[in-house]
Amino acid sequence: DQQVKQNSPSLSVQEGRISILNCDYTNSMFDYFLWYKKYPAEGPTFLISISSIKDKNEDGRFTVFLNKSAKHLSLHIVPSQPGDSAVYFCAASARYSGGSNYKLTFGKGTLLTVNP
Amino acid sequence: DTGVSQDPRHKITKRGQNVTFRCDPISEHNRLYWYRQTLGQGPEFLTYFQNEAQLEKSRLLSDRFSAERPKGSFSTLEIQRTEQGDSAMYLCASSFLRVRGTGELFFGEGSRLTVL
Numbered sequence: 001d002q003q004v005k006q007n008s009p010s011l012s013v014q015e016g017r018i019s020i021l022n023c024d025y026t027n028s029m030f031d032y033f034l035w036y037k038k039y040p041a042e043g044p045t046f047l048i049s050i051s052s053i054k055d056k057n058e059d060g061r062f063t064v065f066l067n068k069s070a071k072h073l074s075l076h077i078v079p080s081q082p083g084d085s086a087v088y089f090c091a092a093s094a095r096y097s098g099g100s101n102y103k104l105t106f107g108k109g110t111l112l113t114v115n116p
Numbered sequence: 117d118t119g120v121s122q123d124p125r126h127k128i129t130k131r132g133q134n135v136t137f138r139c140d141p142i143s144e145h146n147r148l149y150w151y152r153q154t155l156g157q158g159p160e161f162l163t164y165f166q167n168e169a170q171l172e173k174s175r176l177l178s179d180r181f182s183a184e185r186p187k188g189s190f191s192t193l194e195i196q197r198t199e200q201g202d203s204a205m206y207l208c209a210s211s212f213l214r215v216r217g218t219g220e221l222f223f224g225e226g227s228r229l230t231v232l
Binding site for chain 2: 006009036043046
């Protein structure tokens with residue numbers, strides 16, 4: 001039972017354009033969402049997060065949007081750079097409703113390739 | 117380097133043998149997590165500790181798996197009588213429990229297990 005779904009296994013964009021990575025979730029208890037980036041042979045690294053009380057969070061070139069009614073979030077990268085090429089994981093937790101359990105549930109990931 | 121460190125980075129073993137992985141978290145972090153990642157999947161939660169107490173175990177953690185965190189510092193994950201299905205990347209992560217903050221997990225580079 002996939003509670004966090006990333007339906008696009010891969011995405012290819014041109015340098016300088018916008019990259020949009022999508023994520024859907026099914027568990028209504030999830031109230032905190034994170035994006036992680038992973039390079040080959042490395043562990044995932046935290047990128048950006050958003051609480052369910054917000055619908056947008058921005059950090060430099062990265063913006064995460066949350067649509068609670070649709071149980072959907074997206075990560076926008078503008079402008080995309082070749083160094084952004086990596087696997088991006090969407091993750092969710094029941095941080096506030098789950099008794100401060102920061103356990104994360106991950107999607108399968110989307111491989112982003114940014115072409116020069 | 118003050119990040120999460122894992123050892124060994126790669127372990128090749130024969131079916132039926134026992135293996136042990138070690139994780140040293142970021143020193144001030146009081147929570148430690150073990151995840152497993154197989155090819156094409158996102159990290160899957162196995163277990164987590166708050167200080168030395170193991171607070172939750174996934175149903176993925178069969179009786180052949182045991183994790184410890186003596187004295188609330190480093191942690192070990194032991195797999196007894198390994199099976200080929202145990203082949204995966206075992207990721208350790210740590211975090212600091214606090215009310216505010218992003219609550220992100222900091223991951224190590226992982227220990228890759230290959231069972232022949």
